Amino acid sequence: MSDSNDKILEIRDLDITFKTTAGPVHAIRGINVDLKRGETVAIVGESGSGKSVTMRAAMGILAKNAVVNRGSIIFRYHHQDGSEAEVDILSKDKKWIRSHINGKRMAMVFQDPMTSLDPTMQIGRQIMEDMIWHYKTPKEEARKRAIELLTEVGIEEPEKRMKEYPHQLSGGMRQRVVIAIALACNPDLLICDEPTTALDVTIQAKIIELIRRIQKERGISVIYITHDLGVVAKVADYVNVMYAGRIVEKGTINEIYYDPRHPYTWGLLSAMPDLDTNDERLYTIPGSPPNLLHEKAGDAFAPRNKFALEIDDKADPPMFQISTTHFAATWLLDPRAPKVEMPAELRAKILRMKHEAGLDDTPAPEERATGIATDADVREEGSAAGAVTAADGKASGNTSGEVSEGVKADSAAETKAADSAKSGEGGSADTGNSGAAGAAENEEGESHA
Numbered sequence: 001m002s003d004s005n006d007k008i009l010e011i012r013d014l015d016i017t018f019k020t021t022a023g024p025v026h027a028i029r030g031i032n033v034d035l036k037r038g039e040t041v042a043i044v045g046e047s048g049s050g051k052s053v054t055m056r057a058a059m060g061i062l063a064k065n066a067v068v069n070r071g072s073i074i075f076r077y078h079h080q081d082g083s084e085a086e087v088d089i090l091s092k093d094k095k096w097i098r099s100h101i102n103g104k105r106m107a108m109v110f111q112d113p114m115t116s117l118d119p120t121m122q123i124g125r126q127i128m129e130d131m132i133w134h135y136k137t138p139k140e141e142a143r144k145r146a147i148e149l150l151t152e153v154g155i156e157e158p159e160k161r162m163k164e165y166p167h168q169l170s171g172g173m174r175q176r177v178v179i180a181i182a183l184a185c186n187p188d189l190l191i192c193d194e195p196t197t198a199l200d201v202t203i204q205a206k207i208i209e210l211i212r213r214i215q216k217e218r219g220i221s222v223i224y225i226t227h228d229l230g231v232v233a234k235v236a237d238y239v240n241v242m243y244a245g246r247i248v249e250k251g252t253i254n255e256i257y258y259d260p261r262h263p264y265t266w267g268l269l270s271a272m273p274d275l276d277t278n279d280e281r282l283y284t285i286p287g288s289p290p291n292l293l294h295e296k297a298g299d300a301f302a303p304r305n306k307f308a309l310e311i312d313d314k315a316d317p318p319m320f321q322i323s324t325t326h327f328a329a330t331w332l333l334d335p336r337a338p339k340v341e342m343p344a345e346l347r348a349k350i351l352r353m354k355h356e357a358g359l360d361d362t363p364a365p366e367e368r369a370t371g372i373a374t375d376a377d378v379r380e381e382g383s384a385a386g387a388v389t390a391a392d393g394k395a396s397g398n399t400s401g402e403v404s405e406g407v408k409a410d411s412a413a414e415t416k417a418a419d420s421a422k423s424g425e426g427g428s429a430d431t432g433n434s435g436a437a438g439a440a441e442n443e444e445g446e447s448h449a
């Protein structure tokens with residue numbers, strides 16, 4: 001198997017506009033996302049950054065007013081007999097995707113379980129439905145599988161639950177049922193779009209644990225979408241930070257948490273609740289995301305970025321490479337940019353996080369104090385440094401060189417990155433033995449919402 005076939009999903013240069021009465025909304029602006037077999041990749045960003053649209057494109061369920069300007073979405077999956085297949089989702093029509101991919105090889109768990117469940121149908125039938133539709137599984141066998149799936153997702157008395165309706169279950173239990181439905185056809189890829197956002201915190205944690213356990217036991221690949229960077233550490237191997245339809249930083253979970261390079265990621269991390277401080281004032285990133293109806297030149301984050309350089313208003317930064325797995329699109333990484341450090345408060349917070357995670361690398365007290373340039377300093381240094389500023393939108397030869405290099409390195413390097421787990425084949429529901437785990441974590445004893 002070649003390196004590139006370790007990738008179950010490869011989104012390349014995806015660019016999407018929505019037609020609206022107010023004009024075109026440029027929602028996705030040339031993004032690349034990679035997912036290896038057996039890995040979990042998170043997409044993180046504020047509301048409106050384009051996370052759901054990206055995944056709807058991957059599932060072939062874009063809204064009617066969407067126009068795909070360019071790009072490809074390569075999905076590599078398995079047929080029931082174990083043979084491999086590869087498809088560019090964007091080249092297929094909705095009907096083909098519905099009968100070959102959706103709910104079968106790729107399954108999705110949405111934020112609100114009630115939108116995925118049919119309120120008029122018993123739980124059991126809803127789990128059996130896709131098995132019968134996609135695989136013509138005999139009814140008795142589908143029933144047996146449905147009971148196993150309910151057990152796997154930690155639902156007690158599964159036989160009794162089979163006959164219940166969604167409104168008879170709590171929110172957490174409903175989301176477990178949605179996950180059981182998603183797993184029914186043994187998919188290669190599970191896409192979770194803010195699956196815990198509607199749930200309260202303790203149940204959130206249980207559902208996240210469940211998704212993680214299922215991913216490990218079955219060896220399937222997971223894309224986990226969330227606006228909450230705090231959730232990501234618990235689920236993901238690799239993180240894509242999204243802003244205004246672009247991926248602005250990507251890296252392993254440790255790179256994003258402990259060595260963030262993009263000022264937007266700094267903001268997200270600073271905004272993350274920190275259990276260690278009693279500080280009630282939670283940081284919020286100033287300003288709001290741009291209106292995608294009115295695209296401006298340069299870096300879309302610049303107006304909210306107190307570290308912005310002059311060039312940020314003129315040219316979009318390329319992806320700069322930090323390690324074989326770590327990339328960020330900010331002019332601050334241009335060799336000609338003034339040296340700007342993350343805010344001292346965030347640095348201190350990261351040291352605390354590393355300490356909690358047992359990843360201390362002898363934090364010298366001085367290190368905490370390493371100064372951060374003020375706004376004025378940055379702006380000034382920016383112009384003084386000249387080079388970056390002088391690139392002046394037209395990007396000097398040098399800059400464009402870096403642009404293409406960066407992009408090339410991007411895919412090549414990531415191919416080599418951390419080895420992926422074995423193919424998703426292994427774990428059928430039968431190995432997924434959940435009795436114990438299920439019972440142990442069944443927090444939602446009460447079945448009524």
Ligand code: ADP
Pocket residue numbers: 018019020025027045046047048049050051052053054063065066292
């Ligand atoms: P999120 O990151 O919160 O999931 P979305 O992917 O849902 O964000 O949306 C990204 C952007 O695309 C938003 O500005 C949203 O308003 C816009 N958008 C999504 N769907 C449509 C649509 N059908 N028509 C017009 N604009 C849309």
Ligand code: MG
Pocket residue numbers: 051052053193
């Ligand atoms: Mg969304």
